Amino acid sequence: MPRVSQEYREKRQRQILDAATICFARNGFHATSMPDIFAESGLSSGAVYRYFTGKQAIIEALLDSTMQPVLRGLRDAAEAEPPLTVPEILDVIHREMVTVPDADAATSLIVQFWAESMRVPHLQVSQRRDAAALHDAVLPLLTRLHPGDRVGSDAAWALISLSLGTLISQTVLKTNTVPTGTLVEELRVLLSKST
Incomplete structure (x- = not known):
C-alpha cells in the first residue's frame, strides 16, 4: 500500500x-x-x-x-512597522479568530467552546492556557506602542476584555457595527471623563 x-x-x-x-x-x-x-x-x-x-x-x-492563527497573527504583528495601534491589534484578533471556514461557523464554535469549558475541566484548562498565550502575545504589542513607559500585565487583560466584548457584540449578537477604531476612541473619551 x-x-x-x-x-x-x-x-x-x-x-x-x-x-x-x-x-x-x-x-x-x-x-x-x-x-x-x-x-x-x-x-x-x-x-x-x-x-x-x-x-x-x-x-x-x-x-x-482555534487560537493558533490568532497567536501567529499577533506574533507576526510584533515585527510590524510602524507598531500596530490598539484598534489594529483588536482587528488582528477578530480577523484571525473567525477565519475557518466562515465567520458565523467559527464564531458559533468559539462560543460553544466557552460554554463547554464550563462543564468539562480539561477544556477549561485548555481555554485558560489559550487565554494566557493570547495575553503573552498582546503584551509586547502594547509595550511597543509606549516605548520607555512601563506597560503592565493588566493592560493586556484590558485589551483582551475589550476584544471579547466586541467579538460578542459584533459577531455573535450582531448588535454592533461600529468600527473598532471608533469603539476604542469612545472608550478613551469615557475613561478620560471618569477620572
Missing part, C-alpha cells in the same frame, strides 16, 4: 475539521453525531476514524487549532 504524504494527511484532517465545524455550528456539539460529520465531509467512517478516534477528539483538535 502506498504511503501518503504529510501534506495529504493534513489536508484530509482539515477537511474533517472543517466539516465538523459546519456541523457543530449548525447543531451544536451534543446534537452532532459522527455520521453527520461523515456526511458533511464526504468521507467514509473508516476514513474519518483513521484520523480521529471520535467526536471528542475532533472537538479537542478544533479547540487546539
Whole structure:
C-alpha cells in the first residue's frame, strides 16, 4: 500500500475539521453525531476514524487549532512597522479568530467552546492556557506602542476584555457595527471623563 504524504494527511484532517465545524455550528456539539460529520465531509467512517478516534477528539483538535492563527497573527504583528495601534491589534484578533471556514461557523464554535469549558475541566484548562498565550502575545504589542513607559500585565487583560466584548457584540449578537477604531476612541473619551 502506498504511503501518503504529510501534506495529504493534513489536508484530509482539515477537511474533517472543517466539516465538523459546519456541523457543530449548525447543531451544536451534543446534537452532532459522527455520521453527520461523515456526511458533511464526504468521507467514509473508516476514513474519518483513521484520523480521529471520535467526536471528542475532533472537538479537542478544533479547540487546539482555534487560537493558533490568532497567536501567529499577533506574533507576526510584533515585527510590524510602524507598531500596530490598539484598534489594529483588536482587528488582528477578530480577523484571525473567525477565519475557518466562515465567520458565523467559527464564531458559533468559539462560543460553544466557552460554554463547554464550563462543564468539562480539561477544556477549561485548555481555554485558560489559550487565554494566557493570547495575553503573552498582546503584551509586547502594547509595550511597543509606549516605548520607555512601563506597560503592565493588566493592560493586556484590558485589551483582551475589550476584544471579547466586541467579538460578542459584533459577531455573535450582531448588535454592533461600529468600527473598532471608533469603539476604542469612545472608550478613551469615557475613561478620560471618569477620572
